[in-house]
Each structure stands twice: as C-alpha cells, then as structure tokens.
Amino acid sequence: MANQLSQLDQVFSALADPTRRAIVMRLxxxxASVGELADPFDMALPSFIKHIRVLETSGLVLSEKSGRVRTCRLSPDALLGAEDWFQRQRAIWEARLDRFEAYVMKLKKEKERAAAKRPSRATKKKGS
Amino acid sequence: MANQLSQLDQVFSALADPTRRAIVMRLxxxxASVGELADPFDMALPSFIKHIRVLETSGLVLSEKSGRVRTCRLSPDALLGAEDWFQRQRAIWEARLDRFEAYVMKLKKEKERAAAKRPSRATKKKGS
DNA sequence: CAATTGGTTAGCCATGTAGCTAACTATAGA
DNA sequence: TCTATAGTTAGCTACATGGCTAACCAATTG
Structure with a gap:
C-alpha cells in the first residue's frame, strides 16, 4: 500500500534539492508564509508548493493555515535526526581509525622489541 | 552540458537511498570489494553496481581495481561536508532561539519594572 | 456585492532513477 | 589451455520527480 519510506529516506531526499535546502535555511x-518563501524563486507557485509538501511529508517543516495564509515553520527534530545519522557514522569511522592506529603502534612496538632481542638482523647496517 | 549538480545535492541524493546508506555504513x-558489499543484498549485480557508481560520483566512495577485484573505501570528506551543513543550520536555528529567549526575557523584565512602578494595575486582584 | 489576494487542485509533459536480463571482458585457478 | 570468478556494458521497463498552465476556492478589501 503506502510506500513505507523511512524518515531518513525522506529527509535526505528532501534535502537533495537546492530549492528545498534554501527553504529550510530560510526557515x-x-x-514565514508560503508567499514569502516563494518570492525569491523564479518558479510557478504550484511547483513551489510541491516542494513545501515534500518538506512537510518528510517531517522537516510544519505549517498551519489561518485565514487565507499558510505559515510554515521548521520542525527541528527531523533535522536533528539526520544530523545524528552522520554523527553515528563518524563515530564508527573514527573508532576504526583508532583501532588501526593502535594496530600500527602494536606492530611498531613488536618490531622494536624484536630488534632489541637480537640486534643483528634488522638493525644491521648492510653486508652479508 | 554536464548537469552541474552541487556536491551537496549529490551527497544527499545518494544518501536518500537505504541501500546506499547501508553501503556507506558498511564502508x-x-x-571491501564490490562482491562483499553486494552479498547481503537481494539484487542483481548490475543494479547494485549502479548504486556504487552513484556513491562514487557523489564523492562519498573511492575505489580502485586490482586484478579482477575492485576495492571500495569511504572518502570521509563528502560525509563531513554534509554533516557540516547540518551544523551550520543548527547554529542559525539556535541563534534565533537565543534571540527569542532574550526577547521574552526583556518583555518579562519590562513588565516587572512597570509593575514595580505602579503596583495597582497588573497586580490588582480583580474588580473595576 | 465585486475585485483582489493567497493558496490549492488537476492534469500534462519531459526527464531521471531503480530495477531487470543478456551478453561481454578480463583475471585467476585447475 | 579451459573454466570459473568478478565485474562491466548495453538496453529495456516501470515509476518517481520537477516543472508548467488552467481553473478553482476562500478570505480580505474597496
């Protein structure tokens, strides 16, 4: 039935469009009202409104209509959720780097220890 | 000619797909090799390779081929760039909240000062 | 009430995207 | 050298996306 996209899917796909990113930045x-938001863009209103709907269904933007003007505002939760994804990936990435560094260190120490035990092979200057 | 998408456009649009996000997480x-990456997914190889190419042209992933196996690795810069975008937006958002809070504080103080000057109006219990 | 303003709905079109199969190249291993 | 493995190219289909115009409410304003 309904296409069951995850929130992250929708947030990232919403932010993949420069117009929509600009709207988010503005908000x-x-x-701001729909008209105020649309003003800087050289685009027919119906096209623009589609962008706003994408932002709304992604959870990035909320809006409510009073009289004949609809006012939009940012809903920071979705934004924070996406930022969080990056932070988690970075944590994994950095942990890996740390492990790698530790591994290199260990190799280095072992080499040094081995060199200390029999100072002949590795440290030897050159000859047979 | 070439479609001239910004790096952010490409990164966000790459991350909008759950398969590609999983690849990034894995990396x-x-x-890992293309085959290792593809293994957990129930998808024909050519389809999968398209995802990898999207990740590569977005700058998120680098790869090189040695023999008949192509090895992929993450290129953290693109990821950091995107994370950075969120942090900038959050900074703007938070600055706004701070200003708003300061504004509310100012209103509150003014009200208190006014109340101190003529303690009759605001603090009066009820009647005319 | 008539006209204007702010937004919305419906529907069209061109392009992009995600998946597939079939057929191919090139390296590694027996 | 023959065969299996790893990846790639080409080309197809179905559907999603981003843009447009035309026509349509529904509040305000004159």
Whole structure:
C-alpha cells in the first residue's frame, strides 16, 4: 500500500534539492508564509508548493493555515535526526581509525622489541 | 552540458537511498570489494553496481581495481561536508532561539519594572 | 456585492532513477 | 589451455520527480 519510506529516506531526499535546502535555511531564521518563501524563486507557485509538501511529508517543516495564509515553520527534530545519522557514522569511522592506529603502534612496538632481542638482523647496517 | 549538480545535492541524493546508506555504513567499518558489499543484498549485480557508481560520483566512495577485484573505501570528506551543513543550520536555528529567549526575557523584565512602578494595575486582584 | 489576494487542485509533459536480463571482458585457478 | 570468478556494458521497463498552465476556492478589501 503506502510506500513505507523511512524518515531518513525522506529527509535526505528532501534535502537533495537546492530549492528545498534554501527553504529550510530560510526557515531556520524564522517562520514565514508560503508567499514569502516563494518570492525569491523564479518558479510557478504550484511547483513551489510541491516542494513545501515534500518538506512537510518528510517531517522537516510544519505549517498551519489561518485565514487565507499558510505559515510554515521548521520542525527541528527531523533535522536533528539526520544530523545524528552522520554523527553515528563518524563515530564508527573514527573508532576504526583508532583501532588501526593502535594496530600500527602494536606492530611498531613488536618490531622494536624484536630488534632489541637480537640486534643483528634488522638493525644491521648492510653486508652479508 | 554536464548537469552541474552541487556536491551537496549529490551527497544527499545518494544518501536518500537505504541501500546506499547501508553501503556507506558498511564502508565506515573498513574497505571491501564490490562482491562483499553486494552479498547481503537481494539484487542483481548490475543494479547494485549502479548504486556504487552513484556513491562514487557523489564523492562519498573511492575505489580502485586490482586484478579482477575492485576495492571500495569511504572518502570521509563528502560525509563531513554534509554533516557540516547540518551544523551550520543548527547554529542559525539556535541563534534565533537565543534571540527569542532574550526577547521574552526583556518583555518579562519590562513588565516587572512597570509593575514595580505602579503596583495597582497588573497586580490588582480583580474588580473595576 | 465585486475585485483582489493567497493558496490549492488537476492534469500534462519531459526527464531521471531503480530495477531487470543478456551478453561481454578480463583475471585467476585447475 | 579451459573454466570459473568478478565485474562491466548495453538496453529495456516501470515509476518517481520537477516543472508548467488552467481553473478553482476562500478570505480580505474597496
């Protein structure tokens, strides 16, 4: 039935469009009406409204209509959720780097220890 | 000619797909061959390779072929760039919240000061 | 009430994306 | 050298996306 996209799918795909990213950036600075948001863009209103709907269904933006004007504001949770994904990946990545560094260190120490025990082979200058 | 998408566009759009996000997560833990990466997925190889190419052109993944096996690894820069975007937006958002809070504080203080000057109006219990 | 403003719905079109199969190249191993 | 393995190319289909125009509410305003 309903396409069951994860929240992250929708958030990233929403942010993949420069128009929508610009809307989000604008809304970070405070809420605004659809017309105000649309103004800087050279685009027919219906096209623009589609972008807003994408942002809404992704959970990045909330809006409510009062009278004939709809006011949009950012919903920071979705944004934080996405930022969080990056932080988790970075944590894994950095842990790996640390392990790698530790591994290199261990190799180095072992080599040094081996060199200390029989100082002949590795440290020998050159000849047979 | 070439479609001139920004790096952010490509990175976010690459990460909008759960398969590609899984690949990135896998690569955070260390490099892997195309076959190893493809293994957990129930998908024809050519389809899978397309995902890898998307990740490569977005700059998230690097790969090189040696013999008949292509080894892929993460290129953290693109990932960091995207994470950075979130942090900048959050900074703007938080600055706004701070200003808003300061504004509320100012209102509160002014109200208190006014109340101190003529303690009649605001603090009066009820009647005319 | 009539006209304007702000937004919305419906529907069209071109392009992009995700998946597939079939057929191919090139290296590694027996 | 023959065969299996790892990946790649080509080409197809179905569906999603981003843009448009035209027509349509529904509040405000004159």
């Amino acid at each position: 970070c600075a405070g809420e | 955070c833990a260390g490099e």
